[in-house]
Amino acid sequence: MNIPAPVFAVARILLALMFVLAGLRKLGSLEGTAGYIASQGLPLAGLLAPAVALFEIVAGLALAIGYQTRIAALLLALFTLVASVIFHAFWAVPAEQAFMQHLLFMKNLSVVGGLLMVFGLGAGGASVDARRAAA
Numbered sequence: 001m002n003i004p005a006p007v008f009a010v011a012r013i014l015l016a017l018m019f020v021l022a023g024l025r026k027l028g029s030l031e032g033t034a035g036y037i038a039s040q041g042l043p044l045a046g047l048l049a050p051a052v053a054l055f056e057i058v059a060g061l062a063l064a065i066g067y068q069t070r071i072a073a074l075l076l077a078l079f080t081l082v083a084s085v086i087f088h089a090f091w092a093v094p095a096e097q098a099f100m101q102h103l104l105f106m107k108n109l110s111v112v113g114g115l116l117m118v119f120g121l122g123a124g125g126a127s128v129d130a131r132r133a134a135a
Helices: 005-028 030-039 045-065 069-087 095-121 128-134
Strands: none
Touching: 005 030, 005 045, 005 069, 005 095, 030 045, 045 069, 069 095
16 A cells, blocks of 8 residues: 555654644643542552553554654543543443543544554654655
């Protein structure tokens, strides 16, 4: 499959943007993030909050620049799938919340699909991975 390098780079950056911004937002509000994590019954929310924030920022940036792209994409896909089941369980919320949670769940599944495509195809030509392979 021959995707023009600039198109693939823009696609990676757009996928990564969601994670980098979410990680920065979480990092800026660790107490609120920990509270939300705890509200879903997860243990060690105070440790998970900064860990998740840093993971989203680092993996998102790796995806954006195309560094260790397949690994970053796969880890972000798995993270997104697990987070979707835990935090957007539309089947387990009151009816007035089900529509929005279903919408967010399906959006996340689409993101997982994009990330799995990046995992399968690799970083593309405009990436750190491509430069390292050419060296």
